Every structure is written in structure tokens, then in C-alpha cells.
Amino acid sequence: MHAIETDRLSKLYAPGVGLLPLNLTVPVGEIFGFIGPNGAGKTTAIRTLLGFLRASGGSGRILGHDVWAQRVAVHRQVGYLSGELHLPRGHSARELMNRSVRLRRGTDTHYGVEVARRLGLNLDARLGTLSKGNRQKVGLTLALMHRCNLLILDEPTDGLDPLAQETALDLLREARAENRTVFLSSHVLSEVEAVAGRVGLIRRGELIRVEGVQDLKASLPQQLRVRFATPPRTNLAALGGMSAAVARDLDFSGAWRGPPDDLLRALAGESISSFSLTPSSLEDAFLGEYRVDEVGLSPSGAAQSRDPDHVG
Numbered sequence: 001m002h003a004i005e006t007d008r009l010s011k012l013y014a015p016g017v018g019l020l021p022l023n024l025t026v027p028v029g030e031i032f033g034f035i036g037p038n039g040a041g042k043t044t045a046i047r048t049l050l051g052f053l054r055a056s057g058g059s060g061r062i063l064g065h066d067v068w069a070q071r072v073a074v075h076r077q078v079g080y081l082s083g084e085l086h087l088p089r090g091h092s093a094r095e096l097m098n099r100s101v102r103l104r105r106g107t108d109t110h111y112g113v114e115v116a117r118r119l120g121l122n123l124d125a126r127l128g129t130l131s132k133g134n135r136q137k138v139g140l141t142l143a144l145m146h147r148c149n150l151l152i153l154d155e156p157t158d159g160l161d162p163l164a165q166e167t168a169l170d171l172l173r174e175a176r177a178e179n180r181t182v183f184l185s186s187h188v189l190s191e192v193e194a195v196a197g198r199v200g201l202i203r204r205g206e207l208i209r210v211e212g213v214q215d216l217k218a219s220l221p222q223q224l225r226v227r228f229a230t231p232p233r234t235n236l237a238a239l240g241g242m243s244a245a246v247a248r249d250l251d252f253s254g255a256w257r258g259p260p261d262d263l264l265r266a267l268a269g270e271s272i273s274s275f276s277l278t279p280s281s282l283e284d285a286f287l288g289e290y291r292v293d294e295v296g297l298s299p300s301g302a303a304q305s306r307d308p309d310h311v312g
């Protein structure tokens with residue numbers, strides 16, 4: 001049994017708009033990063049997986065349960081943080097936690113209180129008086145408090161300060177260490193890179209790439225910068241693994257693909273003031289794919305009708 005398994009699961013608002021047939025498997029115990037530009041279909045995918053939207057076609061299972069026919073069972077096992085939090089202004093986070101415990105019999109607030117403490121959240125403040133970041137902490141606490149087997153989190157660190165962001169990522173790592181699964185939708189590539197085992201890129205409703213974070217990074221060139229102390233005798237630009245070389249006076253920069261041995265051998269006889277070889281980030285990996293959308297190919301403006309099957 002997988003945490004998430006879909007077979008051509010789709011949700012179309014209009015022809016070609018929404019979620020195109022999605023085949024995705026997320027095994028238990030993985031942190032899976034779900035990345036895509038605005039309007040790509042991340043929220044639609046999540047809401048269909050949670051049975052808030054009825055799929056147009058295909059099927060999906062979450063922890064063995066059909067995402068539509070058994071959505072009540074799905075909800076019992078999923079901790080969900082929506083990208084659009086709506087919290088009752090007059091209540092406190094503690095009241096919401098207590099209400100959540102009453103709804104899910106057999107649970108308690110123990111872990112939620114710990115999560116809130118680690119995030120630096122005051123559980124007794126009226127939610128209407130909280131800042132955006134603190135409201136986000138409430139959402140996260142509610143999503144995490146039941147230690148669910150699957151966490152589906154839409155932009156979980158949105159609005160959090162760097163300290164709280166790091167705490168949130170630690171909490172996700174801890175969930176994974178307990179063999180729980182995290183489906184992490186985010187624009188913040190650096191945070192996905194920091195915690196995810198694999199990432200999937202969705203664009204214009206279509207999952208166009210799924211890869212291990214480390215494999216993806218290893219397949220990319222590394223950024224080389226060298227400042228020579230004296231004019232170099234070696235022509236680094238001529239090396240087989242080098243591209244995008246720029247040499248100016250004593251400075252050299254380029255993209256290096258391959259193991260560093262050849263590079264270091266070529267530099268062995270040179271006098272060098274500084275040297276850095278920096279691995280590419282997920283940002284570098286996906287920037288090219290994002291740019292396609294930036295030139296206006298996204299169909300996001302095309303959707304006209306609200307969805308009649310919307311239930312949540």
C-alpha cells in the first residue's frame with residue numbers, strides 16, 4: 001500500500017484547464033515535494049486527492065482508500081493545511097484544538113501543544129488578533145497535531161519567520177523519521193530541497209517531471225568561480241566538462257559538469273587567490289521550466305466556470 005497512488009486522476013474545469021490525467025505514486029515514509037508556478041494545478045490536485053473536488057476521470061487512493069468514495073476514511077488519516085486558511089476570528093487556537101480532538105475521538109492535544117510551543121505560538125490568543133505568520137502557525141499546529149500518517153501541506157511555511165520555518169521543516173523531518181508521509185506543495189524550492197526525497201514539477205495541469213532531489217542535483221552542472229593570483233597558463237574554457245565560460249582578467253567563471261578531478265588537475269600548476277565550486281540548487285534545475293510559463297503560455301486565465309462538483 002502506498003500513501004498516495006493515482007491512476008490518470010484528472011479534474012478539468014474547462015478543456016485543458018485544471019488537473020490533466022495524473023499518474024503519481026508516493027510511498028509511505030517519503031517527503032514528496034510538489035512544485036509548480038501559479039495556476040499550475042497544485043491546489044486542484046490536492047483538493048481532488050482529498051475528495052473536496054470530484055475527479056473528472058481516473059482514480060486515486062490515499063493510504064488504500066478511494067479518494068472520493070472513501071473520503072471520510074481518507075480525512076481521518078490525513079493532516080491537511082490549506083493554502084488559504086480561514087480561521088474563526090473569535091476563537092483561540094486551543095479551542096480549535098479541543099474541538100478537533102472531540103471530532104477525532106481517541107486523540108488528545110498533547111502533541112499539538114508541543115508543536116505550538118516549538119513554533120512559538122500563543123494558544124490562547126484570539127485568532128482575529130494574530131499576525132499572518134502566527135495564523136499560519138495555528139494552521140500548521142492543527143494539521144500536525146494528530147500525528148497523521150499522511151500530511152498534505154500547501155505552502156506550510158508561508159509567512160513564517162526563518163526560525164519558525166526551520167522548526168516547521170524539523171517537524172516534517174520528524175514525521176518522516178516516524179515513517180509518516182508528507183506531501184509538500186510549495187513555491188519555496190530551497191525548503192523543498194532541504195527536506196524532500198523526490199520532487200514533482202507540475203505545469204499547466206501536467207506533471208512533467210518527477211525525480212529524486214539528489215539525482216536531479218547531481219545531473220546539473222556545478223558553478224565554478226576562480227580568481228587567479230597571476231595570469232593563468234591553462235585555458236579552463238577548453239576543458240571538456242566546461243560550458244558558459246567567462247574569463248575576465250584574473251577572474252574565471254563557468255558551469256562544470258562531471259567529477260572535479262579533471263578540473264583540479266588543470267588548476268594544479270596555477271596560483272589561485274580564491275576558488276569555489278557550488279552545486280546547483282533545485283531553483284537552477286527548474287528555472288528553465290518556469291520560464292516557459294513566464295512568456296505567457298499558461299492557460300490559467302482561460303477558466304470561466306466555477307466547478308459544480310465542488311463539495312468542500
Ligand SMILES: Nc1ncnc2c1ncn2[C@@H]1O[C@H](COP(=O)(O)OP(=O)(O)OP(=O)(O)O)[C@@H](O)[C@H]1O
Nearest residue numbers: 013018038039040041042043044300303305306307
Ligand atoms: N473553481 C475553478 N473554476 C475554474 N477554473 C479554476 C478553478 N480553480 C482553479 N481553476 C484554474 O485551474 C488551474 C489550476 O489552478 P490551481 O489553483 O490548482 O493552481 P495552483 O498551482 O494551486 O496555483 P497557485 O500556486 O497560484 O495557488 C488554473 O488555470 C486556474 O485558473
